[in-house]
Amino acid sequence: MKNRALFGTKFAKVFGRAWLVGGFLFLYLPMVALMVFSFNHSRLASRWGGFSLEWYRKLADDTEIINGLWLSLKIAVTSATGSVILGTMAAFTLVKYKRFRGRTFFSGMVNAPLVMPEVIQGLSLLLMMVAIQRVIGFPERGFFTIWLGHLMIGMSYAAVVVQARLQDLNPQLEEAAMDLGARPWQVFTLVTFPMITQSLISAWLLTFSLSLDDVVSSAFLSGPGATTMPLVIFSRARLGLDPSVNAVATVMIVVVAVCVAAASIWVARAERRRAAEISAAQRDDA
Amino acid sequence: MEASDKKATWRPSWWRGRTAVIGVPYFWLLLFFLAPFLIVANYSVSEMGAIRAEDISSVSEGAIRLVMKYTNYQRLLPTQDTLYLYAYWASIKYAFVTTFFCLLIGYPFAYFMARAKQSLQPTLLMLVMLPFWTSFLLRVYAWKGLLDEGGWVASLITGTHFDKVLVLMGAIEVPGQLMHTTFSLIIGMTYTYLPFMILPLYANLSKMDLRLLEAASDLGATPWVAFWRVTVPLSKAGIVAGSMLVFIPCVGEYVTPDLLGGPSTLMIGRVIWDENFNNNDPPMAAAVAVVLVLLIVVPLAYFNKYQAEAQEARK
Numbered sequence: 391m392k393n394r395a396l397f398g399t400k401f402a403k404v405f406g407r408a409w410l411v412g413g414f415l416f417l418y419l420p421m422v423a424l425m426v427f428s429f430n431h432s433r434l435a436s437r438w439g440g441f442s443l444e445w446y447r448k449l450a451d452d453t454e455i456i457n458g459l460w461l462s463l464k465i466a467v468t469s470a471t472g473s474v475i476l477g478t479m480a481a482f483t484l485v486k487y488k489r490f491r492g493r494t495f496f497s498g499m500v501n502a503p504l505v506m507p508e509v510i511q512g513l514s515l516l517l518m519m520v521a522i523q524r525v526i527g528f529p530e531r532g533f534f535t536i537w538l539g540h541l542m543i544g545m546s547y548a549a550v551v552v553q554a555r556l557q558d559l560n561p562q563l564e565e566a567a568m569d570l571g572a573r574p575w576q577v578f579t580l581v582t583f584p585m586i587t588q589s590l591i592s593a594w595l596l597t598f599s600l601s602l603d604d605v606v607s608s609a610f611l612s613g614p615g616a617t618t619m620p621l622v623i624f625s626r627a628r629l630g631l632d633p634s635v636n637a638v639a640t641v642m643i644v645v646v647a648v649c650v651a652a653a654s655i656w657v658a659r660a661e662r663r664r665a666a667e668i669s670a671a672q673r674d675d676a
Numbered sequence: 677m678e679a680s681d682k683k684a685t686w687r688p689s690w691w692r693g694r695t696a697v698i699g700v701p702y703f704w705l706l707l708f709f710l711a712p713f714l715i716v717a718n719y720s721v722s723e724m725g726a727i728r729a730e731d732i733s734s735v736s737e738g739a740i741r742l743v744m745k746y747t748n749y750q751r752l753l754p755t756q757d758t759l760y761l762y763a764y765w766a767s768i769k770y771a772f773v774t775t776f777f778c779l780l781i782g783y784p785f786a787y788f789m790a791r792a793k794q795s796l797q798p799t800l801l802m803l804v805m806l807p808f809w810t811s812f813l814l815r816v817y818a819w820k821g822l823l824d825e826g827g828w829v830a831s832l833i834t835g836t837h838f839d840k841v842l843v844l845m846g847a848i849e850v851p852g853q854l855m856h857t858t859f860s861l862i863i864g865m866t867y868t869y870l871p872f873m874i875l876p877l878y879a880n881l882s883k884m885d886l887r888l889l890e891a892a893s894d895l896g897a898t899p900w901v902a903f904w905r906v907t908v909p910l911s912k913a914g915i916v917a918g919s920m921l922v923f924i925p926c927v928g929e930y931v932t933p934d935l936l937g938g939p940s941t942l943m944i945g946r947v948i949w950d951e952n953f954n955n956n957d958p959p960m961a962a963a964v965a966v967v968l969v970l971l972i973v974v975p976l977a978y979f980n981k982y983q984a985e986a987q988e989a990r991k
Contacts, residue, residue: 406788420818480701507928514712639814
């Protein structure tokens with residue numbers, strides 16, 4: 391046992407721990423720095439010049455950021471919802487229907503957006519929208535086109551998340567429901583859906599945050615008057631360091647941290663309740 | 677009898693439902709994923725200002741003929757303009773270097789994570805995934821502050837005179853000047869994609885059968901030999917998956933080079949953007965994009981083949 395792994399020795403243990411700590415430092419240092427410098431009095435976002443809440447005060451009056459945030463939230467909520475619906479259908483298709491014409495092609499198309507550079511997806515949707523607009527005068531570049539771009543990427547991510555869960559399901563439960571006379575739609579709403587709810591929520595949160603954060607495809611697909619928050623931040627960050635960006639970042643990090651914590655507590659509680667219900671039901675049977 | 681009646685009325689609705697479940701996402705993908713690609717392909721063989729469906733094919737005397745204008749592709753050749761070749765080369769080079777550093781940092785990280793106390797592992801995993809939930813744009817922007825003159829990391833590097841080493845390595849040009857260099861670009865991309873390397877490696881390494889190491893040790897292998905000849909070969913699938921997840925998006929990266937890179941680090945994503953918006957030349961942008969897709973398809977095909985083989989081997 392003493393010679394089991396390279397890392398049984400004392401030195402290796404210390405080295406391993408140091409590597410992990412160093413790695414986490416690398417991953418978290420930028421986020422800490424972002425937050426710290428949002429309270430910086432100096433305009434220079436790399437040097438400390440005393441504590442101040444100045445940038446938060448300015449943020450409250452920053453209509454560009456606030457309008458951008460509002461637009462981003464609207465796009466994120468609608469595109470995440472659409473992504474989860476389409477992604478679930480795609481996942482369901484890939485898991486449940488093993489044989490239909492063009493299945494390989496379909497699975498390729500579902501997975502391709504995960505590896506395709508966003509620059510290409512943005513450009514291709516843009517060129518198509520421009521071509522369509524030239525013919526029928528619709529759609530204007532703006533909310534709709536950005537939404538569509540986010541939906542395309544989100545759908546693939548949602549499909550992957552939901553697919554993983556569907557594959558783990560015990561098919562006997564659905565078969566039992568069908569044997570008891572449930573219609574396919576009833577099987578889905580009464581049996582499948584409750585079992586995959588957690589993965590639907592994770593897929594929604596994932597696609598929501600992807601959309602809220604997206605720069606590249608939004609930049610290609612946005613039009614005049616439709617500037618999402620990441621686009622505002624990106625254009626300011628390009629010009630140089632800007633403490634207002636740090637203030638936005640801190641607000642976002644805190645909001646996301648609270649939401650992720652709340653969501654995971656909620657999911658854990660729902661799981662526990664489900665487990666309790668199942669065991670109660672089993673007791674009743676016995 | 678009743679049962680079969682029921683089945684007869686039941687089946688069509690089931691099939692209609694099935695068709696809808698398959699059809700809706702299928703149609704959607706054809707319309708908004710495949711069609712835009714075909715349009716890009718069509719643009720790429722079109723002349724500026726005259727883009728019609730006839731550019732790619734024309735019907736003459738009842739036969740469909742492919743008519744393509746390769747001028748956009750000819751312009752990609754280094755004989756006409758070396759910019760494109762340099763940009764493709766830079767994209768591949770930086771993606772490769774980033775993958776290398778991600779592996780260098782990520783492999784030991786994933787290894788120690790997988791060998792950490794069992795009760796600690798979910799927390800460690802959470803900590804790796806948590807940065808995903810905060811904006812990637814903001815995390816990249818943060819490096820601007822860290823690497824700018826007087827920033828935390830910049831002070832550390834100039835304080836330890838590591839910047840002189842970086843000059844020797846060719847990662848920066850002037851000591852003390854860290855931003856808008858190859859160095860800042862690589863550090864930003866490594867930072868962004870590190871979790872993509874760690875997660876598949878961790879998934880792979882945590883599943884490894886530790887008894888194999890005991891067997892190696894019983895057979896006289898030193899821990900170091902056992903690591904290189906047992907652990908590393910067994911984690912090959914994780915290494916390949918992680919490398920692909922880092923390399924492929926890095927080639928088309930746009931945001932990080934724009935924020936952290938400099939004039940010397942022009943990558944292909946930027947070129948596509950510039951052709952489309954600054955030069956107002958969508959056909960050229962489309963041609964650049966088509967070649968980029970072809971460049972990405974090659975490693976991807978290898979990856980798919982490798983995975984298929986690995987799956988076969990498992991059976």
